[in-house]
Amino acid sequence: MNDARISAPLVTDFDTVIVGAGFAGLYMLHKLREDGFTARVFEAGTGVGGTWYWNRYPGARCDIESVDYSYSFSPELEQEWQWSERYPRQPEILAYLNHVADRFDLRRDIQLETRVTAAHFDQRTGLWRVATDRGQHVTARYCVMATGCLSLPKRPDFPGVERFAGDWYLTAAWPREPVDLTGKRVGVIGTGSTAIQVIPQVAREAAHLTVFQRTANFSVPARNGPLPAAEQQRIKADYPARRGISRDSLFGVPVAMPAAPQRTRDIPPAELRQMLETLWAQGGAMSLLAAAPDVIVDPEANAIVAEFVREKIRATVKDPKVAALLCPSTHPLGTKRLCLDTDYYETYNRDNVTLVDLRATPIEQITEHGLRTSAAEYPLDVLIFATGFDAMTGALNSIDIRGQDGLSLKQAWADGPQTYLGLASAGFPNMFLITGPQSPSVFSNMVVSIEQHVAWIAECMAYLREQGIACIEASPQAQAGWVAHVAEVANSTLMPQTDSWYVGANVPGKPRVFTPYLGGVGPYRRHCEQVAARGYEGFELIRRPVAA
């Protein structure tokens, strides 16, 4: 970084601009204000909530337990908020985030209905100039991208979609007004985590539901239900310990990392069967993965657990042909997001549900009155696209971000994301990413990872202020080392082989790079702490000139 070109600090509009008002943006704002920084949050939605603002499709629910998918930064908040169910529904999470915005008086620094269109680093002043779709231009010393990992939905690009005479919906941009599906013939395209939540709900309402499946997915029952007050009280009485286990764990959930993990294939078959049956009866995708973490590394372990799940599918779905179609066969378990469901497989026992295999009979086009595959035309009144996201990099790349020498982030990441710790990118000084690519992010409980990043970024900014440092930037060498490490860890698993959004395979033309860091939430946290303790090792720090 050329420090000669950074002049004395100008007056900025804000110390920090934060993009996005979801879990990450809200806590970042609160933390920075607490630490004496000014900040402005820009949020495209008409309300706060991020992913939980947009994804209000029927059945939307978190697949992490409510008591764990919540902030830990305020013991008072933690104790006062009452969750009603084991896995929280979207409206409850959105209500929680609105409560947080009010409780910590965050709204006065949040500008809604405003999309950040550009963020340019001005080398002369060392400031970010941020532009919005409302024609505003503001300056800030820091720019924090709290843009979310799954916030840019793929637009439906099926031939003929514009001719469809019925209503169509994107799950990730579901209307705020209720959608009445009663008596309708509904089609759902997709069978990922979202569709697996939508399908049972829609089947109960619609006259007929046709599910268009390209890839069968593994799903584990949620065993959701009310969270009894006494149970919640018991958890809350011991909250610090539970949170501590999550922070030190593999996935950010309260399952301790075993000191010497037992290989699944070494567990005597009867004992393993018992363990899997217990986990199945308890429900929870993360607990299954945490109990047998070698499933994503060892093909033999994977085959055992995958076959166990297939057995459960066959035992649930009455029609053997439908069951066979629903049994995943294209990828090892867990290498696409392991889904969590309520009555997903049971739904296919209903008379008003049809499963269409798009591998055997691909979609040819959407017609005026339905959808045509290579084998048949399906008349439909409503089409629901649960077709996923341009994940991890989509939201960032949709902003015109330019760093040193006008370098665009899109250009810098043309062959895949380049970050140091998933927190910063070389060439983009004073820009921080919350749960960015190459951090545990989507392979963890997002709230735990968000809190870790927010705390690290805030501590870093306080350090820079204290030390009179104008700019911090990831060094290209440290970044290259981190990118290589992330790839090395990923390549030691079965994950990169599968076509999934983790590798960008769902977006044509996207470079195939495995993006989340698989080293585990606990080890990753310790590594970030060490980097900070060593004076931000791997970052270049540029002192502020003493006088202009």
Ligand code: N01
């Ligand atoms: O998206 P997906 P999602 N023709 O990409 C199919 C998180 N999440 O929204 O697999 C036909 O997983 C596609 O088929 P295929 C969670 O991290 C969390 O469901 O590409 N089909 C697939 O079946 C999750 O992983 C919660 O062959 C097409 C589906 O659409 C992430 O969000 C809840 C197609 C897309 O599945 C994304 O999940 C929900 C085409 N042209 C989601 N294009 C929680 O509970 C795509 N598909 C927190």
